[in-house]
Amino acid sequence: MNVLILNGSPKGDRSNTIRIAKAFTEGFPEGTNIRRIDIYSKDIKPCRGCFSCWRNGDGRCVIKDDMEEIVSAIKEADVIIESYPLYFYGMPSQMKAVTDRCLQLVMPYMGEKSDSDLTFNEMKDPDMLNKHMVLISTCGYVEAEPVYPALLAQYDLMCGKGGYTAILCPEGEIFVTGQAKRQQEAYLDSVRAAGAEYASAFALSDETMRKIAIPILSPQSFCAITKSHWLDGHWIERNPAD
Numbered sequence: 451m452n453v454l455i456l457n458g459s460p461k462g463d464r465s466n467t468i469r470i471a472k473a474f475t476e477g478f479p480e481g482t483n484i485r486r487i488d489i490y491s492k493d494i495k496p497c498r499g500c501f502s503c504w505r506n507g508d509g510r511c512v513i514k515d516d517m518e519e520i521v522s523a524i525k526e527a528d529v530i531i532e533s534y535p536l537y538f539y540g541m542p543s544q545m546k547a548v549t550d551r552c553l554q555l556v557m558p559y560m561g562e563k564s565d566s567d568l569t570f571n572e573m574k575d576p577d578m579l580n581k582h583m584v585l586i587s588t589c590g591y592v593e594a595e596p597v598y599p600a601l602l603a604q605y606d607l608m609c610g611k612g613g614y615t616a617i618l619c620p621e622g623e624i625f626v627t628g629q630a631k632r633q634q635e636a637y638l639d640s641v642r643a644a645g646a647e648y649a650s651a652f653a654l655s656d657e658t659m660r661k662i663a664i665p666i667l668s669p670q671s672f673c674a675i676t677k678s679h680w681l682d683g684h685w686i687e688r689n690p691a692d
């Protein structure tokens with residue numbers, strides 16, 4: 451099984467979210483081929499909106515940059531994990547650039563919806579519909595429900611309702627505070643178990659979804675820890691700007 455992790459946090463390896471994606475894939479069986487691409491370290495230009503990929507004979511994008519590597523990796527993957535922080539209720543800009551550049555993977559459409567029950571746009575290669583899509587995201591708020599509806603509505607249109615698995619972790623900033631380690635580890639253990647379950651069925655039970663949706667800390671504890679973390683200067687030490 452080929453698993454592709456698209457790390458869409460500008461913080462690369464220091465990403466809160468990538469800790470969860472790593473734990474999730476640690477639950478996959480031995481022998482799983484896991485490839486990670488940190489998209490912020492790649493040269494990915496924004497889509498020009500020229501529709502050449504819909505008109506060119508080969509259907510490829512005219513921009514020559516690292517998106518070619520990402521498209522090949524997507525084609526090879528059985529499971530695609532998009533791992534990134536919530537930015538203003540949506541995806542970070544480089545992740546949006548990658549998403550827009552995936553226009554080359556979908557069929558031209560002239561105002562008609564695809565026949566597929568799943569996706570709005572028909573895929574050029576029907577095999578794309580056999581891939582398993584996972585969204586893993588952290589946010590700064592203490593609950594996922596109020597802040598994720600716009601992003602989930604976008605995935606419902608892109609992948610179809612039920613066409614993807616979303617693991618949404620509120621209180622993502624707890625990972626950089628160095629506090630509540632026991633609770634962090636307990637959460638990551640649940641995510642590892644979820645990874646094992648996902649690898650065998652490409653789905654998560656309601657019970658598992660419920661378990662990993664529980665915030666790591668109570669809102670009060672999270673607020674107390676993050677406030678002191680921000681105010682005592684540790685934040686600068688643990689999050690260098692470079």
Ligand SMILES: Cc1cc2nc3c(=O)[nH]c(=O)nc-3n(C[C@H](O)[C@H](O)[C@H](O)COP(=O)(O)O)c2cc1C
Nearest residue numbers: 459465466467535536537538539588589590591622
């Ligand atoms: C530009 C920016 C926008 C953000 N927007 C939101 C938001 O809309 N809602 C929220 O709860 N957290 C928001 N956050 C907080 C991040 O989602 C949170 O810190 C996340 O855990 C960072 O993950 P990472 O370490 O993987 O990059 C924002 C952070 C930044 C830098």
